């Protein structure tokens with residue numbers, strides 16, 4: 001066992017954790033700052049590893065659309081309004097106002113943002129946004145941010161603890177005073193234990209992709225921060241809002257942009273075009289094809305975008321036991337390019353990179369894709385999907401981001417004294433929908449704030465010792481963790497419950513059934529298997545996380561953002577949003593072992609000079 005004493009403890013080393021560590025050190029120069037992470041710092045988590053065709057970092061700069069001195073107010077309004085009025089307006093204001101400083105900081109650290117000749121940053125429009133705010137370096141924007149921050153943190157006197165899964169927060173008289181961690185490499189339990197005692201602790205453990213069967217997170221992302229904070233009694237919020245969208249099963253690439261604008265056929269394994277079976281029988285096919293085109297700019301499932309009907313159709317087809325593919329070889333039944341809305345045709349024409357004769361554009365989705373994004377065809381081939389040889393691309397809804405998390409206030413503080421949260425682990429800064437690019441921004445803005453505030457608190461207070469009795473009790477609990485089903489089996493069952501009942505189509509009946517399944521798993525317990533203790537503890541955490549997700553889904557009897565709530569699974573459309581009645585938070589808290597849910601009003605956004613513009 002090793003005891004590690006510090007002033008500020010930061011758990012998780014993605015964009016939020018690294019930013020918090022750097023800021024904590026800058027605020028408390030003589031303080032001991034400890035950054036602890038699963039795996040190798042700089043190589044674990046989403047920021048270090050995730051890529052997409054063009055990763056977005058949302059910023060309002062002085063020249064950002066729509067311009068003028070108030071342009072940041074549009075950004076705040078977007079977060080709040082497009083988010084569905086279920087985020088805190090004060091946090092939206094902070095995100096928007098501090099975006100410029102966050103961008104400039106990364107720019108100074110050498111993140112290679114793409115710039116125009118005049119030195120201004122290139123910005124584009126992302127899913128769910130109205131204005132072009134997304135800065136980028138390319139497909140690896142997040143990785144570049146991680147690398148730059150790691151370089152900075154490594155140049156400072158920050159203690160880095162690699163390969164350590166923090167497994168439990170420690171509390172004394174209502175205050176978080178540290179955490180237990182387990183070295184992932186040691187064999188013997190006593191040797192593995194790390195006891196951190198800290199004056200202030202920041203959770204930056206990211207999201208919980210691994211709670212679902214199909215996701216685009218690295219596998220270590222098991223929502224440990226959500227589960228630890230919950231067990232310690234902190235409030236969590238917005239756990240029902242999880243970003244999900246259609247992805248290629250083999251490459252995990254999000255199926256958006258040109259992939260949809262080429263208007264492929266949606267077929268099952270038998271080659272049957274199934275979309276029309278899930279639309280009203282008199283829906284013209286051209287209407288469905290316009291939706292496919294539109295899906296190119298509205299990737300995540302959202303009640304506020306009619307394109308969610310495509311996700312619903314794919315999901316229902318899969319629940320019926322089918323596999324689903326995008327087929328680019330031939331046009332969908334009755335498709336004519338000229339039937340696309342004029343606005344979409346103009347958009348298509350603006351995207352042409354390698355023009356083909358007009359009649360080819362009519363010929364096949366592959367011809368259209370090769371006209372607007374020939375590089376993608378090559379990329380897919382390199383990654384095992386050869387569209388040119390006639391291969392079809394298997395797709396399924398996959399989870400990409402948790403909008404909610406540990407509820408934070410303006411200082412990155414949580415409802416527990418001594419505990420802060422930032423990045424994807426935190427909740428309340430995003431609403432039901434999260435315009436693309438705001439997650440990376442959030443990791444930087446609230447990472448900085450949490451680091452600063454935690455360091456200020458650490459300067460003010462004394463550290464409390466973790467008692468030997470507490471350590472002995474924890475070791476005893478860990479030794480007793482070996483009964484019931486094998487951990488890997490339990491994990492699979494959790495994933496099958498969430499993927500079936502808390503993914504695209506949510507119903508009261510399904511969610512109740514899912515909760516029963518989770519309760520049975522909890523009751524039966526978890527046995528260690530060849531994956532070891534850390535895997536088993538993560539799996540325990542996944543039960544807590546999944547229960548929070550399912551209970552929050554069950555409580556919200558309306559649809560909003562990615563939460564599509566259906567009266568019955570067979571219904572063609574989800575229930576509508578109940579506005580303004582349901583502009584509410586569902587706040588979750590553990591009270592003496594019972595999961596309590598309460599409805600609360602988020603902080604309303606107030607822009608001092610009224611609406612922007």
Ligand SMILES: Cc1cc2nc3c(=O)[nH]c(=O)nc-3n(C[C@H](O)[C@H](O)[C@H](O)COP(=O)(O)OP(=O)(O)OC[C@H]3O[C@@H](n4cnc5c(N)ncnc54)[C@H](O)[C@@H]3O)c2cc1C
Nearest residue numbers: 012013014015016038045046047056166206423424437440
């Ligand atoms: C494929 C993909 C594409 C995306 N594209 C965009 C985009 O274009 N724009 C955008 O804004 N957002 C995007 N996102 C979301 C965004 O990248 C993430 O929300 C963000 O990077 C999260 O940063 P973070 O620091 O909060 O968490 P992470 O970067 O995930 O870091 C979490 C850290 O916590 C550690 N950790 C976890 N549990 C423990 C534990 N128990 N003990 C110790 N350490 C622990 C992990 O090892 C890791 O170091 C995308 C996400 C994905 C998956």
